[in-house]
Amino acid sequence: MAEEQPPAEHHLTHPKMTEEGHIKKGGMISAYRLRYSRRGFCTFLTILLLLIAITTLILWLIYRPYKPxxxxxxxxxxxxxxxxxxxxxxxxxxxxxxxxxxxxxxxxxxxxxxxxxxxxxxxxxxxxxxxxxxxxxxxxxxxxxxxxxxxxxxxxxxxxxxxxxxxxxxxxxxxxxxxxxxxxxxxxxxxxxxxxxxxxxxxxxxxxxxxxxxxxxxxxxxxx
Missing domain, CATH: 2.60.40 (Immunoglobulin-like)
Structure with a gap:
């Protein structure tokens, strides 16, 4: 008579742990994207202000009025x-x-x-x-x-x-x-x-x- 094999153990990941891991990973990605977006906006604003200042200086040098x-x-x-x-x-x-x-x-x-x-x-x-x-x-x-x-x-x-x-x-x-x-x-x-x-x-x-x-x-x- 064959011996009964013990039942196989099933390793299950707790659903709560999986959900928390995805939430944590998603939060990190969102924070990274937010920092990147802010950095990009600051860079764009700095370049824009620099271009405006250079343009204003050039126009002033070209068109600066002298007294009558x-x-x-x-x-x-x-x-x-x-x-x-x-x-x-x-x-x-x-x-x-x-x-x-x-x-x-x-x-x-x-x-x-x-x-x-x-x-x-x-x-x-x-x-x-x-x-x-x-x-x-x-x-x-x-x-x-x-x-x-x-x-x-x-x-x-x-x-x-x-x-x-x-x-x-x-x-x-x-x-x-x-x-x-x-x-x-x-x-x-x-x-x-x-x-x-x-x-x-x-x-x-x-x-x-x-x-x-x-x-x-x-x-x-x-x-x-």
Whole structure:
């Protein structure tokens, strides 16, 4: 009679252990993918910002705008009176050359006012000028007629102007105030405030009206 064989042992893996192993492995893969994705995004963002910075630098080097330049080429006085308490009444005309030195950038001028001052005090009303567009690397002639309305001034200003008339030499300042915008291709910047101050020394004798000789080269300072 044959002997009975013992039953074969069956090695079974616990279902719970298998499930936990798969979960653990899947979590590691997800964490790795997340780290890889974040690293890739950071690399992309760094490269993008670097390219933007390089492009901006190149455009700035190519299109960086230089200040416009202004020169007074002639001056005339058609009326200059001092009255009590004191007031100064005058009509003056200045011819100014506005030069845009930029070869790639045009300029828009807006809200421009002009005036004349003497001894740091304004002696004319502010006159508003029409908007101006200046092409690249161009020069525009401005004919500025200022005055017409009496302006109250300090007594020393009125007396100083009368003394300068007596000596035949007067120093005035022509001012321009406004806003400008730069235009490079299709790109326009926002408004920037600007001011121009021109020191004008000219010969003036009491009672003379008309074109006056300019003494020296009037210097114009531009601030933006």
């Amino acid at each position: 330049q202004f020169t007074v080429v002639s001056a005339a006085i058609y009326d200059l009176n001092t009255t009590s308490p004191p007031f100064i009444s005058t009509t003056m005309q200045f011819t100014v050359l506005a030069r845009n030195p930029n070869r790639r950038v045009s300029i828009y001028y807006d809200n421009i006012y002009t005036y004349v001052s003497y001894k740091n005090q304004v002696i004319t009303p502010q006159v508003m000028l029409p908007p101006l567009f200046q092409e690249k690397h161009s020069t525009v002639v401005l004919s500025l007629v200022i005055g017409g309305t009496p302006v109250p001034v300090a007594l020393d200003v009125a007396n100083g102007l009368m003394m300068d008339e007596k000596y035949g030499v007067v120093s005035l300042r022509l001012g321009l105030l406004g806003k400008l915008r730069w235009k490079a291709g299709a790109i326009r910047t926002g408004h920037n405030e600007f001011s121009v101050t021109c020191s004008v020394l000219m010969g003036l004798t009491k009672g003379f009206v008309g074109q006056l000789p300019l003494l020296g080269d009037p210097e114009c300072k531009v601030d933006i």
